[in-house]
Amino acid sequence: MLRRTIPMLILAASGILLVVAYFSPFTTSWSETVLGWFNVLAAVAFVLGAGNLLAVNLELVSARRAGWAYALITLLSFAAMFVFGLFKIGVVPNPDHPNVYFAGDYESSQSAFGWVYEYIFSPLTSTMFALLAFYVASAAFRAFRAKNIEAILLLSTAFIVLIAQTAGGMFLTGWIPEDSMFAFLRFDWMKVGITEYIQTAGMRAITIGIALGIAATSLRLILGLDKSYLSKN
């Protein structure tokens, strides 16, 4: 009862309420309340995630397992960012309410939290994503082999789209006049044709497929046909 029936009822009630609220204006305020609760729980989920991270890393440090020093750095950086943000250290006062200490913007560039965000968190995140440029290119070099028509289409499209965005594209085909009948051979034109027509069509079909999948999965969950979320408990 407590472990299966009530969770299923909660899921069905919240799901049905939001579906009904879309069609009935009388239940709009209910759905707004439920969405407010949802947002609070989503924020609490970050606390859960942080708690889990702390538990894992504290265990590594206390047991002196391999890599405990890195776990300690993780814990220290977490603690520093947490204290800076929670106590709004170094925050500039709010011009309209300078007498209320916690009214200042916690992300202002002068605050300790804003400093860590600007000079630690943000550069690390963008460099991590920039690093993917090397690995995507290296993976493509190893995986892309023109073995059949499908592979040739994938490879040649990627080549055209890539070269069209570089100076190489203009260097190779930029001399073809835009008003000539061979203008479609220009890489920049080919890229526009591919992205605007063919890619749009492909993405549109994929989006339709995803939408149908989401709708079907949501319906299965609300109707209690999919109970996989209960399986571990």
Next chain:
Amino acid sequence: MSTANTQTSAPGRSDLRWLWISLMVFSVAALAANAFLRKDGMAHRYVEVIEFERVEAKAVVESGANATGTETAQTEWVDPTDARLANGTLRLVEGVAPIKWKLHKDVASTTEANETSARRAAGDMSAPVVELSMWNSLGVWAAALLTLGIFSFLYRDNPYYKVSESLLIGSSAAYWMINGFWTTIVPNLFGKLAPDVVRAYAIPSLPVSEHPGLDAGLAFVPLILGFMLIWRLAPKGGWIAVWPLAFIIGTTAGLKLVSSIESDLMAQVVATMKPMVVFTAPSTSAVASSAVSAVNFWATVGSLVGVVGVLSVLTYFFFSVEHKGAVGKAARLGVWFLMITFGSAFGLTVMGRITLLAQRLEFLFNSWLNIN
């Protein structure tokens, strides 16, 4: 055999170690030379200092020629140069000291900072006060060293990379937690449970509810569910967290069921169902001379390609019918469309990552090394 290998490779490792040490020494020497021998140095960040001052004042609602006016209980913090203080609409609250602070606004470049400082030194008092920010300059060093730390993974996994990675994990977890706390939990949970306290200490502009009692009562639901969710960290009774989890899944399912049908399925179908033949929009003079406009060849081809592409890819996704004969051919065409779509998406993704890489290199060379 293995012993021989070990014996032959040992001097090689030693040579490599000396190579790395030499490279490090050279790098540090080059950085020191760049920092101390150049006029503008490196990694310098300047800020414009803006002074703020606020005084507490009360509104005067009733003032006449011979009257002193009636002050309202409501006070507000205003700039001492506020025109309402001069014309008597506002009156200073006695016994309350003004609050002063300095705001530091980033200056875009060292050149701009030097120009502004030169203007002020020449007597132009309208030029803002610019000063070197030690904290921000230190921040540029930290950002540059951590950027290099992440890039060091290109060589191989190493302690420098792992330290940078650990810093990212810790700061990232705390960042999202604090973000959720100040933007959601404080206004939407604490702001409903104890609005006066939140208004007094954190959000003075928190809207006043028409039904504070009802709001406070309803706020207990996410509070209890939140505690139940965190209970997952406890060694026993993990099933308690399934209740809030069911609520999160149910809400997401209800939202997505409607929104995916409306904004994805229906919108994409509507966008596909367009006239096959596209006509060029007639100009004003053409409308006068002829009612029929010309067919736009490429737009018509594009429209046809769109319809054929969507239908063929959907045929490929449709597994209830065996992909044989006409259906098989349509599905094959769908696969070709998908391959072109993936190739294009791949090309755009790679270019996006390369743009990010260029930005990081630009940061290292311009902001850190000051080599423009």
